[in-house]
Amino acid sequence: MDFYLPEQRSNLSTRIREFVEKEITREYAREIDAKDEFPDALLKKLSSLGFTRVNIPKEYGGEGGDVIDTMLIYEEISKRLPVLAWALGNILLYGNEIITINGNEGQKKMYLPVLAKGEMKFCFALTEPNAGSDAASIKTRAVYEDGYYRLNGSKIFITGAGVCDIAITFARTGEEKHKGITAFLVPTKSAGYQARPLEKLGYRGSNTCEVFYEDVKVSPEDILGGEGCLHKGWTQMVKLLNTERLVLSSCALGIAQAAFEDALTFVKERFKGSSEEAFQGIKHRLVEMATELEAARWLAYSAAWKETQHLECAKESSMSKWFSSETAKKIVLQGMNILGGYSAAMDFDMQRYLRDVLILSIGGGTTQIQKNIIAKAFGL
Numbered sequence: 001m002d003f004y005l006p007e008q009r010s011n012l013s014t015r016i017r018e019f020v021e022k023e024i025t026r027e028y029a030r031e032i033d034a035k036d037e038f039p040d041a042l043l044k045k046l047s048s049l050g051f052t053r054v055n056i057p058k059e060y061g062g063e064g065g066d067v068i069d070t071m072l073i074y075e076e077i078s079k080r081l082p083v084l085a086w087a088l089g090n091i092l093l094y095g096n097e098i099i100t101i102n103g104n105e106g107q108k109k110m111y112l113p114v115l116a117k118g119e120m121k122f123c124f125a126l127t128e129p130n131a132g133s134d135a136a137s138i139k140t141r142a143v144y145e146d147g148y149y150r151l152n153g154s155k156i157f158i159t160g161a162g163v164c165d166i167a168i169t170f171a172r173t174g175e176e177k178h179k180g181i182t183a184f185l186v187p188t189k190s191a192g193y194q195a196r197p198l199e200k201l202g203y204r205g206s207n208t209c210e211v212f213y214e215d216v217k218v219s220p221e222d223i224l225g226g227e228g229c230l231h232k233g234w235t236q237m238v239k240l241l242n243t244e245r246l247v248l249s250s251c252a253l254g255i256a257q258a259a260f261e262d263a264l265t266f267v268k269e270r271f272k273g274s275s276e277e278a279f280q281g282i283k284h285r286l287v288e289m290a291t292e293l294e295a296a297r298w299l300a301y302s303a304a305w306k307e308t309q310h311l312e313c314a315k316e317s318s319m320s321k322w323f324s325s326e327t328a329k330k331i332v333l334q335g336m337n338i339l340g341g342y343s344a345a346m347d348f349d350m351q352r353y354l355r356d357v358l359i360l361s362i363g364g365g366t367t368q369i370q371k372n373i374i375a376k377a378f379g380l
Ligand SMILES: Cc1cc2nc3c(=O)[nH]c(=O)nc-3n(C[C@H](O)[C@H](O)[C@H](O)COP(=O)(O)OP(=O)(O)OC[C@H]3O[C@@H](n4cnc5c(N)ncnc54)[C@H](O)[C@@H]3O)c2cc1C
Pocket: 123, 124, 125, 126, 127, 129, 131, 132, 133, 134, 156, 157, 158, 159, 160, 203, 208, 359, 362, 363, 364, 365, 366, 367, 368, 369, 372
Protein backbone atom coordinates (compact mmCIF):
# COMPACT_ATOMS: atom_id res chain seq x y z
CA MET A 1 0.00 0.00 0.00
CA ASP A 2 1.24 3.46 -0.86
CA PHE A 3 -0.18 6.37 1.12
CA TYR A 4 1.79 9.12 -0.62
CA LEU A 5 0.33 11.34 -3.30
CA PRO A 6 2.13 10.75 -6.62
CA GLU A 7 3.98 13.77 -8.01
CA GLN A 8 1.25 14.81 -10.43
CA ARG A 9 -1.40 14.93 -7.69
CA SER A 10 0.85 16.67 -5.22
CA ASN A 11 1.67 19.30 -7.88
CA LEU A 12 -2.06 19.85 -8.35
CA SER A 13 -2.49 20.27 -4.59
CA THR A 14 0.37 22.78 -4.46
CA ARG A 15 -1.01 24.74 -7.42
CA ILE A 16 -4.45 25.08 -5.88
CA ARG A 17 -3.00 25.91 -2.44
CA GLU A 18 -0.91 28.69 -4.00
CA PHE A 19 -4.00 30.01 -5.79
CA VAL A 20 -5.96 30.11 -2.54
CA GLU A 21 -3.16 31.87 -0.66
CA LYS A 22 -2.59 34.46 -3.38
CA GLU A 23 -6.11 35.18 -4.58
CA ILE A 24 -8.43 34.62 -1.63
CA THR A 25 -7.47 36.72 1.34
CA ARG A 26 -9.47 36.21 4.51
CA GLU A 27 -10.94 39.70 4.02
CA TYR A 28 -12.10 38.84 0.51
CA ALA A 29 -13.71 35.59 1.76
CA ARG A 30 -15.54 37.54 4.49
CA GLU A 31 -16.74 40.09 1.96
CA ILE A 32 -18.25 37.40 -0.29
CA ASP A 33 -20.02 35.88 2.73
CA ALA A 34 -21.28 39.27 3.99
CA LYS A 35 -22.54 40.35 0.56
CA ASP A 36 -23.92 36.88 -0.29
CA GLU A 37 -22.14 37.34 -3.61
CA PHE A 38 -21.51 34.60 -6.20
CA PRO A 39 -17.67 34.36 -6.53
CA ASP A 40 -17.66 34.84 -10.29
CA ALA A 41 -14.33 36.67 -10.58
CA LEU A 42 -12.52 33.92 -8.65
CA LEU A 43 -14.20 31.26 -10.74
CA LYS A 44 -12.94 32.96 -13.91
CA LYS A 45 -9.40 33.00 -12.49
CA LEU A 46 -9.65 29.30 -11.63
CA SER A 47 -10.70 28.49 -15.18
CA SER A 48 -7.93 30.65 -16.67
CA LEU A 49 -5.50 28.47 -14.68
CA GLY A 50 -7.03 25.27 -16.08
CA PHE A 51 -8.89 24.05 -12.98
CA THR A 52 -12.18 23.69 -14.88
CA ARG A 53 -10.72 21.03 -17.17
CA VAL A 54 -9.12 18.78 -14.58
CA ASN A 55 -11.65 15.91 -14.79
CA ILE A 56 -12.50 16.10 -18.50
CA PRO A 57 -11.11 13.30 -20.72
CA LYS A 58 -8.08 14.39 -22.76
CA GLU A 59 -9.80 13.81 -26.12
CA TYR A 60 -12.32 16.56 -25.23
CA GLY A 61 -9.78 19.14 -24.12
CA GLY A 62 -9.31 18.06 -20.51
CA GLU A 63 -6.59 16.64 -18.30
CA GLY A 64 -8.18 13.23 -17.73
CA GLY A 65 -8.12 13.53 -13.93
CA ASP A 66 -10.25 11.50 -11.53
CA VAL A 67 -12.25 11.93 -8.33
CA ILE A 68 -9.12 12.20 -6.16
CA ASP A 69 -7.92 15.18 -8.21
CA THR A 70 -11.32 16.79 -7.81
CA MET A 71 -11.30 16.15 -4.06
CA LEU A 72 -7.85 17.67 -3.61
CA ILE A 73 -9.08 20.85 -5.28
CA TYR A 74 -12.31 20.99 -3.25
CA GLU A 75 -10.48 20.38 0.01
CA GLU A 76 -7.92 23.16 -0.51
CA ILE A 77 -10.50 25.72 -1.64
CA SER A 78 -12.87 24.80 1.20
CA LYS A 79 -10.19 25.73 3.74
CA ARG A 80 -10.62 29.37 2.78
CA LEU A 81 -13.85 29.81 0.81
CA PRO A 82 -16.15 26.74 0.71
CA VAL A 83 -18.66 28.50 -1.52
CA LEU A 84 -16.04 28.78 -4.26
CA ALA A 85 -15.52 25.00 -4.12
CA TRP A 86 -19.26 24.61 -4.72
CA ALA A 87 -19.24 27.11 -7.60
CA LEU A 88 -16.38 25.23 -9.24
CA GLY A 89 -18.04 21.97 -8.22
CA ASN A 90 -21.14 22.77 -10.24
CA ILE A 91 -18.87 22.81 -13.28
CA LEU A 92 -16.68 19.80 -12.40
CA LEU A 93 -19.46 17.58 -11.14
CA TYR A 94 -22.73 18.68 -12.73
CA GLY A 95 -21.11 19.69 -16.02
CA ASN A 96 -17.92 17.73 -16.73
CA GLU A 97 -18.71 14.54 -14.83
CA ILE A 98 -22.38 14.25 -15.80
CA ILE A 99 -21.72 14.83 -19.50
CA THR A 100 -18.67 12.52 -19.52
CA ILE A 101 -20.51 9.59 -17.96
CA ASN A 102 -24.02 10.12 -19.34
CA GLY A 103 -23.80 12.36 -22.43
CA ASN A 104 -23.98 11.00 -25.98
CA GLU A 105 -21.12 11.71 -28.39
CA GLY A 106 -22.79 14.85 -29.78
CA GLN A 107 -23.32 16.28 -26.28
CA LYS A 108 -19.75 15.48 -25.25
CA LYS A 109 -18.39 17.28 -28.34
CA MET A 110 -20.73 20.19 -27.81
CA TYR A 111 -20.26 20.78 -24.09
CA LEU A 112 -16.99 19.34 -22.80
CA PRO A 113 -14.53 21.58 -24.70
CA VAL A 114 -16.54 24.66 -23.65
CA LEU A 115 -16.76 23.49 -20.04
CA ALA A 116 -13.00 22.82 -20.12
CA LYS A 117 -12.39 26.48 -20.94
CA GLY A 118 -14.69 27.59 -18.14
CA GLU A 119 -17.01 29.26 -20.61
CA MET A 120 -20.15 27.51 -19.43
CA LYS A 121 -21.78 26.74 -16.08
CA PHE A 122 -24.21 23.95 -15.20
CA CYS A 123 -26.51 23.32 -12.26
CA PHE A 124 -28.25 20.18 -11.03
CA ALA A 125 -32.00 20.57 -10.56
CA LEU A 126 -33.51 17.58 -8.80
CA THR A 127 -34.95 18.60 -5.39
CA GLU A 128 -38.54 19.86 -5.22
CA PRO A 129 -40.58 21.35 -2.39
CA ASN A 130 -42.10 17.92 -1.66
CA ALA A 131 -39.29 15.69 -2.94
CA GLY A 132 -35.96 16.03 -1.13
CA SER A 133 -34.66 12.81 0.44
CA ASP A 134 -37.33 10.95 -1.50
CA ALA A 135 -36.16 12.54 -4.75
CA ALA A 136 -37.88 10.03 -7.01
CA SER A 137 -41.22 11.57 -5.98
CA ILE A 138 -40.60 14.64 -8.14
CA LYS A 139 -43.65 16.15 -9.83
CA THR A 140 -42.13 18.53 -12.38
CA ARG A 141 -43.54 17.16 -15.61
CA ALA A 142 -42.29 17.05 -19.19
CA VAL A 143 -44.98 16.42 -21.79
CA TYR A 144 -44.18 15.66 -25.45
CA GLU A 145 -46.13 17.87 -27.86
CA ASP A 146 -45.48 18.94 -31.48
CA GLY A 147 -41.86 17.76 -31.54
CA TYR A 148 -40.89 19.28 -28.16
CA TYR A 149 -41.12 18.54 -24.46
CA ARG A 150 -42.89 21.17 -22.37
CA LEU A 151 -41.68 21.38 -18.79
CA ASN A 152 -43.90 22.61 -15.97
CA GLY A 153 -43.21 22.59 -12.24
CA SER A 154 -40.78 23.93 -9.68
CA LYS A 155 -37.55 23.05 -7.90
CA ILE A 156 -36.03 24.25 -4.65
CA PHE A 157 -32.50 24.63 -3.20
CA ILE A 158 -30.88 24.48 -6.65
CA THR A 159 -27.33 25.78 -6.33
CA GLY A 160 -26.21 28.09 -9.09
CA ALA A 161 -29.59 28.04 -10.87
CA GLY A 162 -29.57 31.80 -11.38
CA VAL A 163 -26.02 32.09 -12.73
CA CYS A 164 -25.62 28.97 -14.87
CA ASP A 165 -26.19 28.39 -18.58
CA ILE A 166 -27.65 24.88 -18.44
CA ALA A 167 -29.87 23.44 -15.72
CA ILE A 168 -29.82 19.63 -15.75
CA THR A 169 -33.47 19.23 -14.91
CA PHE A 170 -35.06 16.00 -13.74
CA ALA A 171 -38.69 15.74 -14.79
CA ARG A 172 -41.44 13.17 -14.78
CA THR A 173 -42.06 11.64 -18.21
CA GLY A 174 -43.77 8.45 -17.05
CA GLU A 175 -45.79 7.15 -14.13
CA GLU A 176 -43.32 4.60 -12.73
CA LYS A 177 -41.59 6.20 -9.73
CA HIS A 178 -37.95 5.63 -10.67
CA LYS A 179 -38.34 4.57 -14.29
CA GLY A 180 -40.52 7.54 -15.23
CA ILE A 181 -37.87 10.25 -14.78
CA THR A 182 -35.88 11.93 -17.56
CA ALA A 183 -32.95 14.36 -17.28
CA PHE A 184 -33.08 17.34 -19.65
CA LEU A 185 -30.35 19.83 -20.53
CA VAL A 186 -32.36 23.02 -20.16
CA PRO A 187 -30.77 26.29 -21.35
CA THR A 188 -31.51 28.80 -18.60
CA LYS A 189 -32.27 31.50 -21.17
CA SER A 190 -35.30 29.45 -22.32
CA ALA A 191 -38.61 31.29 -22.09
CA GLY A 192 -40.51 30.22 -18.96
CA TYR A 193 -37.39 29.42 -16.86
CA GLN A 194 -37.05 31.57 -13.76
CA ALA A 195 -34.65 31.31 -10.79
CA ARG A 196 -35.07 33.17 -7.51
CA PRO A 197 -32.12 33.15 -5.04
CA LEU A 198 -32.82 32.10 -1.43
CA GLU A 199 -31.25 33.83 1.59
CA LYS A 200 -29.61 31.27 3.81
CA LEU A 201 -27.44 30.62 6.83
CA GLY A 202 -24.27 29.26 5.27
CA TYR A 203 -22.59 28.81 1.89
CA ARG A 204 -23.59 32.38 1.27
CA GLY A 205 -22.85 33.38 -2.31
CA SER A 206 -23.78 29.95 -3.69
CA ASN A 207 -26.80 31.33 -5.55
CA THR A 208 -29.02 28.52 -4.25
CA CYS A 209 -32.42 29.16 -5.79
CA GLU A 210 -36.05 28.30 -6.19
CA VAL A 211 -36.64 27.50 -9.86
CA PHE A 212 -39.88 27.75 -11.82
CA TYR A 213 -40.60 26.11 -15.18
CA GLU A 214 -43.60 27.46 -17.02
CA ASP A 215 -44.10 25.79 -20.38
CA VAL A 216 -40.34 25.59 -20.95
CA LYS A 217 -39.81 24.07 -24.43
CA VAL A 218 -36.97 21.55 -24.72
CA SER A 219 -35.97 19.58 -27.80
CA PRO A 220 -35.81 15.75 -27.51
CA GLU A 221 -32.12 16.08 -28.50
CA ASP A 222 -31.60 17.81 -25.17
CA ILE A 223 -32.42 14.71 -23.17
CA LEU A 224 -29.21 13.84 -21.32
CA GLY A 225 -27.69 11.00 -23.35
CA GLY A 226 -30.07 11.64 -26.28
CA GLU A 227 -33.57 10.44 -27.14
CA GLY A 228 -32.72 6.85 -26.25
CA CYS A 229 -32.35 7.93 -22.62
CA LEU A 230 -36.02 8.83 -22.13
CA HIS A 231 -37.04 7.61 -18.62
CA LYS A 232 -33.37 6.90 -17.75
CA GLY A 233 -32.81 9.98 -15.55
CA TRP A 234 -32.75 8.09 -12.26
CA THR A 235 -30.16 5.56 -13.48
CA GLN A 236 -28.04 8.43 -14.82
CA MET A 237 -28.26 10.25 -11.49
CA VAL A 238 -27.29 7.16 -9.50
CA LYS A 239 -24.06 6.85 -11.55
CA LEU A 240 -23.00 10.20 -10.15
CA LEU A 241 -23.68 9.53 -6.48
CA ASN A 242 -20.36 8.03 -5.32
CA THR A 243 -18.41 10.94 -6.79
CA GLU A 244 -20.84 13.49 -5.34
CA ARG A 245 -20.60 12.02 -1.84
CA LEU A 246 -16.82 11.91 -2.02
CA VAL A 247 -16.33 15.47 -3.20
CA LEU A 248 -18.77 16.71 -0.54
CA SER A 249 -16.68 14.79 2.00
CA SER A 250 -13.63 16.74 0.87
CA CYS A 251 -15.53 20.03 1.39
CA ALA A 252 -16.10 18.96 5.01
CA LEU A 253 -12.42 18.06 5.40
CA GLY A 254 -11.36 21.49 4.16
CA ILE A 255 -13.64 23.36 6.58
CA ALA A 256 -12.57 21.14 9.50
CA GLN A 257 -8.88 21.68 8.65
CA ALA A 258 -9.39 25.44 8.65
CA ALA A 259 -11.19 25.28 12.02
CA PHE A 260 -8.36 23.23 13.48
CA GLU A 261 -5.64 25.53 12.15
CA ASP A 262 -7.41 28.68 13.39
CA ALA A 263 -7.93 27.13 16.83
CA LEU A 264 -4.26 26.09 16.97
CA THR A 265 -3.04 29.57 16.06
CA PHE A 266 -5.39 31.12 18.59
CA VAL A 267 -4.26 28.81 21.40
CA LYS A 268 -0.56 29.41 20.69
CA GLU A 269 -1.12 33.15 21.08
CA ARG A 270 -3.66 33.27 23.85
CA PHE A 271 -2.24 30.64 26.20
CA LYS A 272 1.43 31.60 25.80
CA GLY A 273 3.04 31.20 29.21
CA SER A 274 -0.05 29.66 30.87
CA SER A 275 0.40 26.99 33.51
CA GLU A 276 0.49 23.38 32.31
CA GLU A 277 -2.74 22.50 34.19
CA ALA A 278 -4.75 25.31 32.64
CA PHE A 279 -3.46 24.42 29.23
CA GLN A 280 -3.78 20.65 29.24
CA GLY A 281 -7.53 20.42 28.58
CA ILE A 282 -7.18 22.71 25.56
CA LYS A 283 -4.22 20.74 24.21
CA HIS A 284 -6.18 17.51 24.42
CA ARG A 285 -9.12 19.04 22.58
CA LEU A 286 -6.84 20.16 19.76
CA VAL A 287 -5.33 16.68 19.60
CA GLU A 288 -8.81 15.14 19.37
CA MET A 289 -9.76 17.53 16.57
CA ALA A 290 -6.64 16.66 14.57
CA THR A 291 -7.06 12.91 15.13
CA GLU A 292 -10.74 12.84 14.16
CA LEU A 293 -9.98 14.90 11.08
CA GLU A 294 -7.23 12.50 10.04
CA ALA A 295 -9.60 9.52 10.47
CA ALA A 296 -12.24 11.24 8.31
CA ARG A 297 -9.62 12.07 5.68
CA TRP A 298 -8.41 8.48 5.37
CA LEU A 299 -11.94 7.16 5.13
CA ALA A 300 -12.69 9.63 2.33
CA TYR A 301 -9.54 9.02 0.30
CA SER A 302 -9.61 5.25 0.72
CA ALA A 303 -13.21 5.21 -0.61
CA ALA A 304 -12.07 7.49 -3.43
CA TRP A 305 -9.20 5.15 -4.25
CA LYS A 306 -11.74 2.32 -4.64
CA GLU A 307 -13.76 4.52 -6.98
CA THR A 308 -10.69 5.19 -9.12
CA GLN A 309 -10.05 1.41 -9.31
CA HIS A 310 -13.67 0.87 -10.41
CA LEU A 311 -14.34 -1.17 -7.27
CA GLU A 312 -17.74 -1.16 -5.60
CA CYS A 313 -17.72 1.74 -3.11
CA ALA A 314 -21.32 2.90 -2.62
CA LYS A 315 -21.23 1.86 1.04
CA GLU A 316 -17.84 3.46 1.67
CA SER A 317 -18.71 6.73 -0.08
CA SER A 318 -21.88 6.98 2.03
CA MET A 319 -19.82 6.22 5.15
CA SER A 320 -17.43 8.96 4.17
CA LYS A 321 -20.20 11.49 3.42
CA TRP A 322 -21.92 11.18 6.79
CA PHE A 323 -18.77 10.69 8.84
CA SER A 324 -16.83 13.59 7.37
CA SER A 325 -19.72 16.05 7.57
CA GLU A 326 -20.66 15.08 11.14
CA THR A 327 -16.99 14.97 12.24
CA ALA A 328 -16.35 18.37 10.65
CA LYS A 329 -19.36 19.73 12.54
CA LYS A 330 -17.91 18.38 15.82
CA ILE A 331 -14.48 19.84 15.03
CA VAL A 332 -15.87 23.28 14.24
CA LEU A 333 -17.94 23.23 17.47
CA GLN A 334 -14.72 22.43 19.36
CA GLY A 335 -13.09 25.34 17.57
CA MET A 336 -15.96 27.61 18.65
CA ASN A 337 -15.48 26.40 22.20
CA ILE A 338 -11.72 27.01 22.17
CA LEU A 339 -12.04 30.53 20.76
CA GLY A 340 -14.58 31.46 23.42
CA GLY A 341 -16.16 34.85 22.75
CA TYR A 342 -14.00 35.41 19.66
CA SER A 343 -15.74 32.47 17.97
CA ALA A 344 -18.86 34.61 17.60
CA ALA A 345 -17.06 37.70 16.28
CA MET A 346 -17.58 38.39 12.59
CA ASP A 347 -13.92 39.33 12.10
CA PHE A 348 -12.97 35.78 13.10
CA ASP A 349 -13.85 33.02 10.61
CA MET A 350 -14.96 30.32 13.05
CA GLN A 351 -18.59 31.48 12.99
CA ARG A 352 -18.59 31.18 9.19
CA TYR A 353 -17.09 27.69 9.32
CA LEU A 354 -19.97 26.73 11.60
CA ARG A 355 -22.61 28.24 9.32
CA ASP A 356 -21.09 26.50 6.29
CA VAL A 357 -20.43 23.12 7.87
CA LEU A 358 -24.01 22.76 9.11
CA ILE A 359 -25.18 22.54 5.51
CA LEU A 360 -22.88 19.68 4.52
CA SER A 361 -24.88 17.06 6.38
CA ILE A 362 -27.98 18.04 4.34
CA GLY A 363 -26.94 18.64 0.70
CA GLY A 364 -26.11 15.58 -1.43
CA GLY A 365 -28.20 13.29 0.81
CA THR A 366 -28.60 13.81 4.54
CA THR A 367 -26.71 11.88 7.24
CA GLN A 368 -29.83 9.78 7.88
CA ILE A 369 -30.16 8.87 4.21
CA GLN A 370 -26.47 7.84 4.05
CA LYS A 371 -27.04 5.62 7.10
CA ASN A 372 -30.08 4.04 5.42
CA ILE A 373 -27.91 3.21 2.38
CA ILE A 374 -25.18 1.68 4.55
CA ALA A 375 -27.73 -0.34 6.57
CA LYS A 376 -29.20 -1.65 3.31
CA ALA A 377 -25.74 -2.85 2.28
CA PHE A 378 -25.73 -4.90 5.51
CA GLY A 379 -29.04 -6.45 4.45
CA LEU A 380 -31.00 -4.39 7.01
C1 LIG B 1 -27.50 24.87 0.57
C2 LIG B 1 -28.17 23.75 -0.14
C3 LIG B 1 -27.84 23.51 -1.47
C4 LIG B 1 -28.49 22.50 -2.19
N1 LIG B 1 -28.21 22.33 -3.52
C5 LIG B 1 -28.94 21.46 -4.27
C6 LIG B 1 -28.75 21.37 -5.68
O1 LIG B 1 -27.89 22.03 -6.27
N2 LIG B 1 -29.57 20.53 -6.39
C7 LIG B 1 -30.53 19.78 -5.80
O2 LIG B 1 -31.23 19.04 -6.50
N3 LIG B 1 -30.73 19.83 -4.44
C8 LIG B 1 -29.97 20.66 -3.67
N4 LIG B 1 -30.17 20.74 -2.30
C9 LIG B 1 -31.25 19.98 -1.71
C10 LIG B 1 -30.78 18.85 -0.80
O3 LIG B 1 -30.28 17.79 -1.58
C11 LIG B 1 -32.00 18.45 0.05
O4 LIG B 1 -32.26 19.54 0.93
C12 LIG B 1 -31.75 17.18 0.83
O5 LIG B 1 -31.70 16.08 -0.03
C13 LIG B 1 -32.81 16.96 1.90
O6 LIG B 1 -34.11 17.10 1.38
P1 LIG B 1 -35.17 18.03 2.15
O7 LIG B 1 -34.55 19.35 2.39
O8 LIG B 1 -36.44 18.00 1.38
O9 LIG B 1 -35.38 17.35 3.56
P2 LIG B 1 -36.29 16.06 3.85
O10 LIG B 1 -36.05 15.01 2.85
O11 LIG B 1 -37.69 16.52 4.06
O12 LIG B 1 -35.68 15.60 5.24
C14 LIG B 1 -36.00 16.23 6.49
C15 LIG B 1 -35.41 15.36 7.60
O13 LIG B 1 -35.99 14.04 7.56
C16 LIG B 1 -34.96 13.06 7.46
N5 LIG B 1 -35.42 11.98 6.59
C17 LIG B 1 -36.09 12.07 5.42
N6 LIG B 1 -36.31 10.85 4.91
C18 LIG B 1 -35.77 9.96 5.76
C19 LIG B 1 -35.66 8.55 5.79
N7 LIG B 1 -36.15 7.80 4.81
N8 LIG B 1 -35.02 7.96 6.84
C20 LIG B 1 -34.52 8.71 7.86
N9 LIG B 1 -34.59 10.06 7.88
C21 LIG B 1 -35.20 10.68 6.85
C22 LIG B 1 -33.78 13.79 6.81
O14 LIG B 1 -32.55 13.14 7.10
C23 LIG B 1 -33.90 15.16 7.46
O15 LIG B 1 -33.30 15.11 8.73
C24 LIG B 1 -29.48 21.72 -1.55
C25 LIG B 1 -29.78 21.93 -0.20
C26 LIG B 1 -29.15 22.94 0.50
C27 LIG B 1 -29.52 23.16 1.94
